[in-house]
Amino acid sequence: MKKVLVLLAEGFEILEALSVVDVCIRAGIKCDTCGIASNEVKSSHGIRIIADKVFNEGDLLSYDAIVLPGGMPGATNLRDDIRVLELVREYNSSGKIIAAVCAAPIVLAEAGIVSGKKITSYPGFNEQLGNCIYIKDKTVVVDENIITSRGPGTSLVFALEIIKQLGYEKEAVEIKEGMMINFFLEHSNN
Numbered sequence: 176m177k178k179v180l181v182l183l184a185e186g187f188e189i190l191e192a193l194s195v196v197d198v199c200i201r202a203g204i205k206c207d208t209c210g211i212a213s214n215e216v217k218s219s220h221g222i223r224i225i226a227d228k229v230f231n232e233g234d235l236l237s238y239d240a241i242v243l244p245g246g247m248p249g250a251t252n253l254r255d256d257i258r259v260l261e262l263v264r265e266y267n268s269s270g271k272i273i274a275a276v277c278a279a280p281i282v283l284a285e286a287g288i289v290s291g292k293k294i295t296s297y298p299g300f301n302e303q304l305g306n307c308i309y310i311k312d313k314t315v316v317v318d319e320n321i322i323t324s325r326g327p328g329t330s331l332v333f334a335l336e337i338i339k340q341l342g343y344e345k346e347a348v349e350i351k352e353g354m355m356i357n358f359f360l361e362h363s364n365n
Contacts, residue, residue: 176203176204176205177204177205177239177240177341177342177343178204178205178206178207178237178238178239178240179195179199179204179205179206179207179238179239179240179241179242179337179341180206180207180209180235180238180240180241180242181195181196181206181207181208181209181241181242181244182209182211182230182241182242182243182244182253182259183208183209183210183211183216183224183226183244183249184210184211184212184216184248184249184250184252184253184256184259185212185216185217185248185249185252186217186218186219186246186247186248186249186250186251186252187216187218187219187244187245187246187249187250188218188219188244188245188246188249188276188277188326188327189218189219189220189222189224189246190327190330191244191245191246191276191277191279191326191327191330191333192208192218192224192242192244193224194330194331194333194334195242195244195274195330195333195334195337196208197334198331198334198335198337198338198350199334199337199338201346201350201353201354202338202343202346202347202350203343203346204338204341204343207227207228207238208224208226208227208228209226209227209228209229209230209235210226210228210229210230211229211230211252211253211256211258211259212229212230213226213229214226214227214228214229218246218249219246219247219248219249230258230259235262236262236265236266236269238271239271239272239341240266240271240272240273240274240337240340240341241262241263241266241271241272241273241274242274242275242276242337243259243263243273243274243275243276243279243282243283244276244277244279245275245276245277245278245279245296245297245326246277246278247278249278249279250277250278250279250281250282251278251281253279253282254281254282254285259282260282260285260286263282263283263286263288264286264287264288266320267286267288267320267321270319270320271320272320272321272322272337272340272341273288273320273321273322274321274322274323274324274333274336274337275296275321275322275323275324276323276324276325276326276329276330276333277296277297277300277324277325277326277327278296278297278300279296280294280295280296280300280304280323281296281300281303281304283304283321283323284303284304284305284307288321289304289305289306289307289321290305290306290307291306291307291308292307292308292318292319292321293307293308293310293316293317293318294307294308294309294310294316294318294321294323295309295310295311295313295315295316295323295324295325296309296323296325297325297326298311298325314329314332314333315329315332315333315336317336317340322336322337322340324336331354331356332356335347335350335351335356338350
């Protein structure tokens with residue numbers, strides 16, 4: 176069974192974090208949330224979440240993918256934590272999946288892993304991404320082991336791409352249909 180780790184910093188965007196958790200669980204993937212400061216983490220909208228673990232507990236390198244939700248100041252709190260940057264670099268050097276949504280690609284830039292990579296983000300954060308190849312017209316962008324997406328409204332598609340990249344293509348198709356994502360995408364102009 177594959178395992179996914181979702182890092183939570185104070186001020187994270189709840190949709191971006193919990194959409195990934197939900198889709199992973201539906202796919203049969205173990206998904207743990209991890210507070211970088213404590214197990215109780217407050218979202219950007221004041222919703223308190225109890226994380227499964229705290230940053231210094233257990234082997235954080237034993238996961239197959241790491242997910243960085245955006246939200247403010249959640250993304251900057253992740254970016255400004257040297258432990259997070261070191262963990263991202265370790266995942267990258269091992270070729271493991273690193274997924275960042277909304278403002279969180281700034282963490283990847285700070286870790287020094289986006290140079291020459293195709294990356295997307297929430298509008299306006301592209302100026303903080305350094306020497307990447309910025310893609311503004313895609314919902315989700317995949318470049319080797321790095322997955323990036325635009326924002327809260329793209330969270331489910333982002334989560335589905337993560338499980339596809341982990342080898343759960345069949346489950347991604349079933350979940351997309353079961354959650355009526357296809358219907359939404361086809362009828363979103365209403």
